[in-house]
Amino acid sequence: MANKEKLFTEFTAPTTQEWLDKIQVDLKGADFQKRLVWRTNEGFNVQPFYRREDLANLKTPDALPGEFPFVRGNKKDSNVWYIRQNIVVDDPKDANAKALDILNKGIDSLGFRLPGKLVSKETVEALLDGIFCDIIEVNFATSPCHSLELAELLVAFFEEKGYDKEKLVGSIEFDPMAKMLMKGKDVTAVLEVAPKLVETLKDYPNFRCIAVSSDVLNDAGAYITQELGYALAWGNEYLQQLTDAGIDADLAARSIKFNMGVSENYFMELAKFRAARLLWANIVKQYEPKCDCACKMTVNATTSTYNQTLFDSYVNLLRSQTEAMSAALGGIHSMVVTPFDAPYEQATDFSERIARNQQLIIKEESHFDRIVDPGAGSYYIEHLTDALAQEAWKLFLKIEEEGGFLAAVKAGTVQDDINATNVKRHGDAAKRKEFLLGTNQFPNFTEKSEGKRGTPLSSPEGDREAQSCCTNEAPAGAVGGAFKTLQTTRLAADFEDLRIHTEETRVPTAFMLTIGNLAMRQARAQFSCNFLACAGYKVIDNLGFKTVEEGVDAALEAKADIIVICSSDDEYAEYAIPAFKYLDGRAMFVVAGAPACMEDLKAAGIENYIHVKCNVLETLKEYNQKLGI
Secondary structure (H helix, E strand, O other), X not given: OOOOOOOOXXXXXOOHHHHHHHHHHHHOOOOHHHHHOEEOOOOOEXXXXXXXXXXXXXXXXXXXXXXXXXXXXXXXXXXXXXXXXXXXXXXXXXXXXXXXXXXXXXXXXXXXEOOHHHOOHHHHHHHOOOOOOOOOEEEEEOOHHHHHHHHHHHHHHHHHHOOOHHXXXXXXXXXXXHHHHHHOOOOHHHHHHHHHHHHHXXXXXOEEEEEEOOHHHHOOOOOHHHHHHHHHHHHHHHHHHHHHOOOOHHHHHHOEEEEEEEOOOHHHHHHHHHHHHHHHHHHHHOOOOOOHHHHOOOEEEEEOOOOOOOOOOOHHHHHHHHHHHHHHHHOOOEEEOOOOOOOOOOOOHHHHHHHHHHHHHHHHHOOOOOOOOOOOOOHHHHHHHHHHHHHHHHHHHHHHXXXXXXXXXXXXXXXXXXXXXXXXXXHHHHOOOOOOEOOOEOOOOOOOOOOOOOOOOOOOOOHHHOOHHHOOOOOOOOOOOOOOOOOOOOOOHHHHHHHHHHHHHOOOEEEEEEOOOHHHHHHHHHHHHHHHHOOOOEEEOOOOOOOHHHHHHHHHHOOOOXXXXXXXXHHHHXXXXXXXXXXXXXXXXXXXXXXXXXXXXXXXXXXXEEOOOOOHHHHHHHHHHHOOO
């Protein structure tokens, strides 16, 4: 007879208050809110722990996979997604050869990006030669004013080949509003093409033709709630325009596809896609579609370029891998992993192969495609889903009250908001409030740029797609276009520019004069080496010196431009001034830390200090100036 006794019945489950009381004891009087509660950039607090009771008022844990409001995904039986790679089309035959090659290497979704001047029957036939479009997903992006022509050519091609319309999966990424954000171009006239585009492809239920490219917001530094809130308003703008033009709500909704970015915040990005489906389903529901299936949100996710780095670029693989995991577990339709070398060169065969394999590993080896919504039921992830949904919904309502997304773009509201976030994040990176491994924290001391130079990332269509037929003349007095634009400067760019300038001008040597307390001198020497290496300085660490004179002599023998004294706060009162006087201006003198005796040291003429509260970027720029670099 089986033993039905439940294990651990003799233990009493502690209450939330008992947990809090225990934590407060361990904190030894420190403020719980300041020490353990995380105030996110997204505008809400995250607690250090969650319990079942925290989900009592949430509806998301009761949702089922494949059912409205689709918070748990569009599928019931698997979490499979398309592995996508984009191809820039300069020559259709070359692009076709590349497509056929990568289809044999794990890709099952192609994204062709072609200039408007190449849109023709011959191009379509050459691009799709030998490709079975009813087996893999095919996506196209071109100039908005050529999208309708491309759609008509594709329909003619599909009919000529006799494809089953139900089996064709793909998209034409028609998104004039993305061009307005990125280029400042007035393309409002092209928006009239959208209803015709939808009508052209109405018999292809799995081929979408209206894109919401919120990945451009992500690549401009947007916080998660900003991307989510604006993406919803963006999609609703298209949905409203289509239904106002007489398009059936079901057809309009299933014509829209979201291209979203994925940033480094692992659990929050996972929750973002859950929240996105939840909110979009409820928005579409207000248009009274005949079938709930029209409320499904189709998302192509692309790993971010914003946090990619030029130096120590293989770390980009770590960033994009966790981003890909977030997207996959979040239940996306398809995914593009950005190659690790994107900041400084056209992707190589090697970097593209690695990018493909990053998805193949989590799909074929880690089986992320087998389990539907594995985050469901997690107290933490359910809380994040709800909190992100609430904050994004506030932004969505704000934009709607101000006239909708298109009006906000014309007014520059969206651009100003995202650009302000970008400026703030660059400031936080300069102060190390936001870490970039290998750039502003733990840089590779010996790495050289080797000719690498950061290049601005263009819109999906590319600069060459700014065709005159898609734009109106900018109004008098407008700078660079009719509207404000997003500023897409990568987070690492400021440090990279500084480091390249140092490398190209003169690389100074920074010498650690370590003395006194062993633990403190070692810790401060390591901190100082990391600090100064962010500008590309050559750093020399040491085990320790018996006297400051011995340390200064060793530094000068090493031809040091900077001498950093590393000791404990108490010992600086004993060592710093004698070292400074003995050095007698023969090199720059820096104190590692912010000791209590700082005012006395300053009175003695010691000007330079590096510590955790420094603006690292500005301090290093100042040192370069003092050194004549």
